[in-house]
Amino acid sequence: xxxxxxxxxxxxxxxxxxxxxxxxxxxxxxxxxxxxxxxxxxxxxxxxxxxxxxxxxxxxxxxxxxxxxxxxxxxxxxxxxxxxxxxxxxxxxxxxxxxxxxxxxxxxxxxxxxxxxxxxxxxxxxxxxxxxxxxxxxxxxxxxxxxxxxxxxxxxxxxxxxxxxxxxxxxxxxxxxxxxxxxxxxxxxxxxxxxxxxxxxxxxxxxxxxxxxxxxxxxxxxxxxxxxxxxxxxxxxxxxxxxxxxxxxxxxxxxxxxxxxxxxxxxxxxxxxxxxxxxxxxxxxxxxxxxxxxxxx
Amino acid sequence: xxxxxxxxxxxxxxxxxxxxxxxxxxxxxxxxxxxxxxxxxxxxxxxxxxxxxxxxxxxxxxxxxxxxxxxxxxxxxxxxxxxxxxxxxxxxxxxxxxxxxxxxxxxxxxxxxxxxxxxxxxxxxxxxxxxxxxxxxxxxxxxxxxxxxxxxxxxxxxxxxxxxxxxxxxxxxxxxxxxxxxxxxxxxxxxxxxxxxxxxxxxxxxxxxxxxxxxxxxxxxxxxxxxxxxxxxxxxxxxxxxxxxx
Numbered sequence: 001x002x003x004x005x006x007x008x009x010x011x012x013x014x015x016x017x018x019x020x021x022x023x024x025x026x027x028x029x030x031x032x033x034x035x036x037x038x039x040x041x042x043x044x045x046x047x048x049x050x051x052x053x054x055x056x057x058x059x060x061x062x063x064x065x066x067x068x069x070x071x072x073x074x075x076x077x078x079x080x081x082x083x084x085x086x087x088x089x090x091x092x093x094x095x096x097x098x099x100x101x102x103x104x105x106x107x108x109x110x111x112x113x114x115x116x117x118x119x120x121x122x123x124x125x126x127x128x129x130x131x132x133x134x135x136x137x138x139x140x141x142x143x144x145x146x147x148x149x150x151x152x153x154x155x156x157x158x159x160x161x162x163x164x165x166x167x168x169x170x171x172x173x174x175x176x177x178x179x180x181x182x183x184x185x186x187x188x189x190x191x192x193x194x195x196x197x198x199x200x201x202x203x204x205x206x207x208x209x210x211x212x213x214x215x216x217x218x219x220x221x222x223x224x225x226x227x228x229x230x231x232x233x234x235x236x237x238x239x240x241x242x243x244x245x246x247x248x249x250x251x252x253x254x255x256x257x258x259x260x261x262x263x264x265x266x267x268x269x270x271x272x273x274x275x276x277x278x279x280x281x282x283x284x285x286x287x288x289x290x291x292x293x294x295x296x297x
Numbered sequence: 298x299x300x301x302x303x304x305x306x307x308x309x310x311x312x313x314x315x316x317x318x319x320x321x322x323x324x325x326x327x328x329x330x331x332x333x334x335x336x337x338x339x340x341x342x343x344x345x346x347x348x349x350x351x352x353x354x355x356x357x358x359x360x361x362x363x364x365x366x367x368x369x370x371x372x373x374x375x376x377x378x379x380x381x382x383x384x385x386x387x388x389x390x391x392x393x394x395x396x397x398x399x400x401x402x403x404x405x406x407x408x409x410x411x412x413x414x415x416x417x418x419x420x421x422x423x424x425x426x427x428x429x430x431x432x433x434x435x436x437x438x439x440x441x442x443x444x445x446x447x448x449x450x451x452x453x454x455x456x457x458x459x460x461x462x463x464x465x466x467x468x469x470x471x472x473x474x475x476x477x478x479x480x481x482x483x484x485x486x487x488x489x490x491x492x493x494x495x496x497x498x499x500x501x502x503x504x505x506x507x508x509x510x511x512x513x514x515x516x517x518x519x520x521x522x523x524x525x526x527x528x529x530x531x532x533x534x535x536x537x538x539x540x541x542x543x
Contacts, residue, residue, distance in 0.1 A: 172356070177398045179355050181411045182388040182467060191414070192400060 032265055039263030045069065060229050065264055070230045071238035072213060072271060075148055078234065079212045083152035083159055084205060090156075091163025091201075096189055114157030122221035125150030129222065142223040145234040150218045155208035162204025166197035195287065202283045206276050213272050216242040241268040303328035303471070303501050304349065305373060309363030311344055311353070318344055320525035322363070326518075331493060331502045333516035335509070335530070336523045342505045343395075345522060346473040349503070350390040351376065351383050369470050388415075391464035395476040397456035399448035399463075404440050407448045407459060411466045426466060434462035435492055454485025461492065471501045479507065490515050 003011070046054045047064035054061045061067060090110075094103055125146050132140045170193060178188040194201075216224075224243040231238040241264050248261035304326035311319035318341040326332050334342050344353065349367075353359040366373040369389055376386050388411070399407050406413075408427040417423060427444075431437040436458045440451070448459055457477055464472060474493070478486040493502055494515055506512055512519055519530035 173394065173396060173398050174400075176352060176355055176394075177400060178410070178414070179384075180350065180352055180387060180392040180394075181414060181463065182384045183414045184384050187414050191410075196401065 036262035036266035039259045068239040072241045078148035079151040087159025090160045094164045095167035110157045119217040122218040125222040147223040158208045166200025301328040305366045307364040312360040314358040330517040332518040333512040388467040390471045391469035392473040405444040430462040434458045
């Protein structure tokens with residue numbers, strides 16, 4: 001059967017769009033790799049310190065990116081530790097327990113929250129810090145914890161929405177299977193509904209993780225500094241890759257510094273990819289563990 | 298003549314978003330018999346089954362008014378009483394759906410699932426009861442070597458027998474079947490019909506079916522649901538008899 005003219009036009013258009021997207025991504029990645037690959041080496045990360053000494057914290061790294069890399073990883077892990085449990089719980093509540101009126105109000109609130117520019121979230125975190133510093137404890141300063149808190153506010157709507165939507169889109173036949181076998185509501189959610197919507201939920205978390213990794217505005221106001229070393233605790237200032245990239249690209253005094261910024265961007269991309277792969281690995285392990293084998297659920 | 302009544306329904310109404318689906322239903326269902334319900338599509342036959350295990354409560358906008366009493370061996374109990382635990386009811390009243398609905402798990406885990414829900418952890422008990430249920434559903438020989446494979450890899454007929462086996466695991470007194478053979482081939486249908494005749498000895502079976510020949514082959518009692526009412530099916534033989542006498 002030959003396709004009609006509008007059909008062919010539509011598929012041509014889809015092709016062009018897809019190619020456009022793929023080539024944009026390739027151009028950005030290619031540009032980054034071209035500009036940055038020469039800069040990515042052990043010296044970029046560890047400067048003139050021996051890698052083992054730096055990793056064992058025997059010697060502090062000043063010129064290298066190790067502190068910024070650890071800062072970014074800590075920041076992502078901490079923000080996720082705060083946002084994921086809260087986001088999952090809210091998503092489950094909205095999809096499974098909330099009445100339609102509450103659902104409407106909450107959804108509106110989360111949509112507004114997701115539309116707030118990150119600089120405003122940063123300002124919010126900053127004001128909280130100032131408030132706490134004045135009225136509670138003079139030792140409270142912008143730090144890793146406050147950055148992570150603000151970032152978790154920023155990404156919460158993604159996690160809530162994807163959890164809610166993946167649960168709500170499960171077919172009724174699947175929803176009724178476990179209750180018909182005598183499952184309570186809680187058992188249905190944990191044994192059937194959540195595992196079945198794991199893919200959607202994980203992609204929400206991955207999206208949120210990417211957002212945490214790249215956001216500069218929030219951390220600039222709430223704790224990221226140019227030199228802090230590897231963060232000693234969650235109450236200390238920290239360095240982060242996106243902040244380093246922004247700082248270097250804006251104020252470089254020599255082309256070699258700009259090259260280091262490209263190197264940093266490439267490192268950030270590598271860290272993100274590693275985290276994405278890790279979360280997909282978690283998803284697959286959970287799925288296999290839950291859905292196959294003799295072991296009890 | 299029904300002598301051994303297990304389910305009694307009185308003055309029962311079912312609403313979906315203010316629309317009346319079932320109107321003033323009165324019914325008595327006999328123990329250890331196959332009661333078949335037929336009737337036009339979309340008239341609430343599935344709904345009628347869901348009233349017996351209260352599964353409609355998981356569907357938004359559904360509402361029931363009236364009385365349903367079931368005798369589980371200790372006299373008639375009002376299963377809609379607010380103190381009646383709904384998950385207990387659903388273990389005693391099993392259900393098999395029109396489309397086979399294995400969970401995306403291994404065959405073993407699917408069958409063991411109702412036990413897992415009850416908190417059974419003993420592996421020996423689990424594997425024993427999985428084997429018993431699969432044998433009851435005439436499926437054991439076909440799957441005994443592939444218990445750890447995903448249940449979705451089974452054929453349609455096998456999946457439906459898996460679902461019957463799974464529904465049998467909690468040892469229900471009543472089994473509800475919603476057009477269980479409508480998506481299956483002739484051979485699978487015969488196997489399931491034989492299975493139901495065997496199950497009748499230990500279970501009360503209520504079967505929704507479109508196939509008149511199927512109902513004729515296995516049903517002890519026939520009901521017809523149309524225009525929101527449940528009525529006994531017109532008995533053709535008796536009709537003819539009446540006409541002759543006139």
